[in-house]
Amino acid sequence: MEQLVFELAAPEPPRLANFLPGRNAELVATLPRFVAGQLDETGMLLWGAPAVGKSHLLGAAVALALEWGLAARLVAHPAELGDADSTAGNVLVAIDRIDEADVASAARVFTLYNALKQRRGRLIAAARAPVAALELREDLRTRLGWGLVYELLPLADDDKPAALAAYAKGRGFALSAEVIDYLLRHGRRDMRSLLATLAALDRRSLATKRPITVPLLKEWLQRELEWERPAPGAPTSG
Numbered sequence: 569m570e571q572l573v574f575e576l577a578a579p580e581p582p583r584l585a586n587f588l589p590g591r592n593a594e595l596v597a598t599l600p601r602f603v604a605g606q607l608d609e610t611g612m613l614l615w616g617a618p619a620v621g622k623s624h625l626l627g628a629a630v631a632l633a634l635e636w637g638l639a640a641r642l643v644a645h646p647a648e649l650g651d652a653d654s655t656a657g658n659v660l661v662a663i664d665r666i667d668e669a670d671v672a673s674a675a676r677v678f679t680l681y682n683a684l685k686q687r688r689g690r691l692i693a694a695a696r697a698p699v700a701a702l703e704l705r706e707d708l709r710t711r712l713g714w715g716l717v718y719e720l721l722p723l724a725d726d727d728k729p730a731a732l733a734a735y736a737k738g739r740g741f742a743l744s745a746e747v748i749d750y751l752l753r754h755g756r757r758d759m760r761s762l763l764a765t766l767a768a769l770d771r772r773s774l775a776t777k778r779p780i781t782v783p784l785l786k787e788w789l790q791r792e793l794e795w796e797r798p799a800p801g802a803p804t805s806g
Contacts, residue, residue: 571712578792579608580763580764580767581627581631582624582625582626582627582631583617583627583628583631583632584596584599584600584628584632585738586593586738586760586763587624587625587628588618588620588723588732589722589736590721590722590723590724590727590731591723591724591727592621592718592720592721594718594748595614595625595718595720596625597765598626598718599612599625599629599632599735600628600632600783601633601658602636602692602716603629603633603636603660603690604636604692605659605690607716609690609715609716610681610685610689610690610691610711610714610715611682611690611691611692611693611709611711611712611714611715611716612690612691612692612693612694612715612716612717613666613692613693613694613695613697613699613712613713613715613716613717613718614626614653614692614693614694614695614715614718614720615694615695615698615699615718615719615720616633616696616719616720616721616790617696617722618637618696618706618724619722619758619759619760620720620721620722621720621760622664622695622720622799623664623694624760625694625720626642626663626664626692626694627642627662629660629662629692629748630642630660630662631735633659633660638659638660639656639657639658639659639660640658640659640661640662640757641653641656641662642662642664643661643664644664644665645664645665645668645671645672646663646665646670646673646674646676646677647668647669647670648676649663649676649680650652650676651678651679652678652682653675653676653677654680654682654684657794658684658688658689659689659693660689660691660692660730661690661692662683662691662692662694663691663692663693663750664693664694664695664700665694665695665696665703665713666693666694666695667695667696667697667702667703667704669670669704671705673707674705675688675707675759675798677708678705678707678708678711679714681708681711682711687769690765691715691775692748693712694746698713698717698719702712706740710800718756721757723759725757726763728748728752728757728759729748729749729752731759732748732752732762732790733748734764735739735766736766736770739766739770739789741768741773741778743779743780744781745779746782747780747781747782747785750786751765751766751784751785752784754789755785755789758773765789768788769784769785769804770789771796772784772788776795
């Protein structure tokens with residue numbers, strides 16, 4: 569029983585249900601309609617700073633498509649695209665880090681976009697910059713700009729306590745204000761890390777039959793620091 573529940577602390581698979589929308593409510597409401605083909609658009613571009621949830625939403629979109637029986641593929645980097653992808657028959661293709669596409673992969677994305685448009689499929693892409701700032705071939709930038717474009721905004725600090733409480737309630741447990749305050753003051757503040765911590769605390773609580781309290785959270789954060797601390801004699805960067 570005492571087997572490290574912390575080893576199971578990897579983030580949950582990306583789903584819309586475990587994404588905290590904050591100021592992105594319109595995007596979260598639109599995404600299922602786009603996946604289902606209810607909008608007359610071939611493309612959707614999500615852009616924003618690192619760790620705001622772009623990759624999460626791409627994964628959630630593909631998971632939703634597969635749940636509905638639609639052929640879909642998640643591409644973690646444009647370099648993973650092959651020449652055959654444009655004829656693979658996928659209804660939805662999600663491409664992460666499209667701003668890192670080189671000349672060859674940008675050409676394959678362009679071909680894929682046109683093929684999807686012809687068969688009424690859909691392409692959703694993520695980037696760290698808006699369309700106008702993407703260093704991509706002009707015809708591809710133009711096509712990405714034709715579709716839906718959303719800037720993904722980080723959850724404001726003032727919104728995080730309520731969002732974390734709502735996430736915990738959705739998982740079937742309660743978080744006290746003291747636990748939330750301690751987590752926000754001492755833990756990592758990006759939402760991916762915060763949600764991973766809550767999921768780990770939930771599993772730890774169930775395994776040890778202890779309520780989720782500040783002492784339990786302190787144990788988790790201390791263990792996390794110990795994992796990150798280099799072993800004696802291990803090489804360090806810099």
